[in-house]
Structures are given as structure tokens and as C-alpha cells.
Amino acid sequence: MKCITLTVIVILTLLVAAGHAQSGRLLVLNKEDATFVIVNPDSGAITGKVPVGQGPHELVASTDGKFAFASNYGSGAPGHTISMIDIAAQKEVRRIEVAPLSRPHGLAFANGKLYFTAEADKKIARYDPATDKIDWQFETGQGATHMLLPTKDLRTIFTSNISSDSVSAIQQDAAGGWMQTVIAVGKGPEGIDLSADGREVWSAHSRDGAVSVIDVASKKVIQTINVGTKRSNRIKLTPDGKFALVSDIDTGELVVIDRPARKEMKRIALGKSPEGVLIQPDGARAFVAVNGDNHVAVVDLKTWTVTKKLQTGTGPDGMAWIHN
Numbered sequence: 286m287k288c289i290t291l292t293v294i295v296i297l298t299l300l301v302a303a304g305h306a307q308s309g310r311l312l313v314l315n316k317e318d319a320t321f322v323i324v325n326p327d328s329g330a331i332t333g334k335v336p337v338g339q340g341p342h343e344l345v346a347s348t349d350g351k352f353a354f355a356s357n358y359g360s361g362a363p364g365h366t367i368s369m370i371d372i373a374a375q376k377e378v379r380r381i382e383v384a385p386l387s388r389p390h391g392l393a394f395a396n397g398k399l400y401f402t403a404e405a406d407k408k409i410a411r412y413d414p415a416t417d418k419i420d421w422q423f424e425t426g427q428g429a430t431h432m433l434l435p436t437k438d439l440r441t442i443f444t445s446n447i448s449s450d451s452v453s454a455i456q457q458d459a460a461g462g463w464m465q466t467v468i469a470v471g472k473g474p475e476g477i478d479l480s481a482d483g484r485e486v487w488s489a490h491s492r493d494g495a496v497s498v499i500d501v502a503s504k505k506v507i508q509t510i511n512v513g514t515k516r517s518n519r520i521k522l523t524p525d526g527k528f529a530l531v532s533d534i535d536t537g538e539l540v541v542i543d544r545p546a547r548k549e550m551k552r553i554a555l556g557k558s559p560e561g562v563l564i565q566p567d568g569a570r571a572f573v574a575v576n577g578d579n580h581v582a583v584v585d586l587k588t589w590t591v592t593k594k595l596q597t598g599t600g601p602d603g604m605a606w607i608h609n
Contacts, residue, residue: 312605314341315598329595333375337368344603345392356389363387391432402430445474454504466504470497476520489520512549518560524568532559555582563604574601
């Protein structure tokens with residue numbers, strides 16, 4: 286009887302593990318290769334590769350997981366396209382021309398449409414895949430509008446403006462118009478993320494080693510946390526709201542901030558030039574694109590250790606996650 290019980294437990298454990306292993310796929314952009322790859326996050330196997338435009342930086346998946354969009358920021362000359370990729374077919378189905386807008390960078394997909402920044406033009410814009418048209422634009426007037434972050438109701442879009450040392454809160458009014466509140470933060474805000482409860486926006490400054498915490502309701506900085514980063518690139522908040530993860534390009538570390546305590550908790554050495562950060566939806570793991578060493582580090586968020594390195598291509602950066 287004991288043997289049967291043990292066998293059942295082992296089988297169930299294996300089934301659970303298999304289910305976890307197949308719960309999602311990691312999508313990665315390689316800047317130097319100009320490729321989009323589909324990766325099994327557990328085995329590290331690359332199951333698909335698609336060429337995209339020059340200098341791809343950021344990546345987002347459609348809500349239904351059928352398509353991915355890569356912003357082709359450009360290499361040398363400014364880019365002016367976004368690649369639309371059919372994930373199942375593993376091919377680029379459309380190269381979206383955004384000219385006269387240029388330097389497309391930050392991306393978000395919501396309500397069937399793609400939102401993106403046009404960094405060189407100090408604008409954000411919206412693309413409708415159904416009509417293959419850009420149907421809305423808004424000029425921030427802020428220098429190097431880099432990343433964007435819509436709230437869940439799409440009534441407010443936050444952007445990080447690197448050279449203006451500001452975060453914009455662009456809000457839709459009852460009549461459908463849009464107005465902007467410019468929020469002064471620290472030097473070189475780049476990475477930006479919204480807390481799971483929708484109450485706070487965290488902005489990591491690339492040039493002064495600090496993080497600004499912005500209250501969404503009042504659109505004001507309520508706290509500045511000095512974590513001493515040399516050149517922060519991205520910031521991501523864990524789904525449980527307990528931690529913020531900041532990639533530091535110059536030190537090669539992932540800096541872990543205790544969110545309730547508002548202080549640094551740990552630093553994890555990753556390698557040369559860690560950039561993009563993605564947290565698995567269940568909060569179990571973080572994936573960090575270690576651009577200079579050409580791999581994606583997998584960080585266990587329980588033990589705070591690097592469990593493996595995924596070889597995805599040359600110069601990994603932007604990432605996205607889709608469920609199988």
C-alpha cells in the first residue's frame with residue numbers, strides 16, 4: 286500500500302512539474318542579431334527564430350498571445366518601423382511603417398491596440414492592427430520619451446522622459462481629450478513600472494542612483510529611494526508587491542529593493558551589462574537580459590540565486606511572456 290501511495294505522489298509531482306515547465310514561453314529580442322526568438326524557459330531550447338528590423342529594443346505580446354511586436358529603434362540611423370510577428374507561424378507578417386515618427390521604443394498592448402513611444406519626436410502613438418493605421422498621437426514635449434506604461438483602465442499613460450528628468454502622466458478626461466501632468470523626478474529616468482494594485486509608479490533614474498515612487502492618484506513623487514545604482518536600466522515590481530528589481534548596467538548587478546521597507550535588500554551579480562527585466566506572471570522567477578554576455582539570467586525569486594543562463598543570441602534586451 287505504501288509503495289502504491291509513494292508511486293502516486295511521485296507521478297503527481299512529475300505532472301505538476303511538467304505543467305509548470307510548459308506553462309509559458311519566453312520571447313526575447315537580440316539587438317545585435319536583429320532577431321526575435323521563442324525560448325523554452327525551463328530547458329533553454331530555442332523553438333523559433335524570426336529576423337526583425339535593425340536595432341530592436343523592446344518587445345510586447347498581444348493579449349491573446351498570438352502576435353508579438355518589436356520596436357526597431359535603429360542602429361546608427363534612427364529606426365522607423367515596428368515588426369509584427371505571428372508567434373505560431375514564426376514569421377514577420379507585417380513591418381509597420383511609423384514614419385515620419387522615428388526611434389520607436391517603449392511598447393504596450395491593450396484593448397486590441399499597440400501603444401508606443403517615438404523617442405526622437407517626443408511623442409507617444411497608438412497603432413491599430415485591424416486597420417493597419419496609427420490612429421492617435423500625443424506630443425509630450427519632453428526630451429527622449431523612452432518607455433510608456435498605461436494603467437489598466439487606459440485612462441492614464443505614464444512615460445519616462447530621460448533627458449527632461451521627468452515622468453509624464455497623460456490622462457484622458459470625460460470628454461475624451463488628453464492632458465499631461467509633468468512630474469519632476471531624478472536624473473535620467475528610464476525604467477518604469479506600475480505596482481500590481483495600481484497605486485504607485487516606480488521610476489528608476491539612470492544617472493543619480495535613485496528611484497522615485499509616484500502616487501498615481503495625486504501624480505506626485507511621495508518618496509525618493511537612494512539605492513546607489515551606477516546606471517539603472519529597467520525596474521520591475523514583483524506581482525506580490527514585495528520587491529522591486531533594478532538592473533544596473535555599469536555594475537553588472539540586479540538590485541533588489543524591499544518595497545514596503547523602501548530600502549535595498551540584496552545585490553545579485555549577473556555579468557556584463559544587464560538590461561531588460563521580465564518577471565514570470567506567477568512571480569517565481571525573473572529573467573534578466575545580460576546584454577554584454579549574450580545570455581538571459583534566470584533568477585529564482587525565493588532563493589535569490591541565478592539558476593541557469595539561457596543562450597538566446599547576441600545582445601539580448603527586450604522580453605515578453607506568453608502562456609502556452
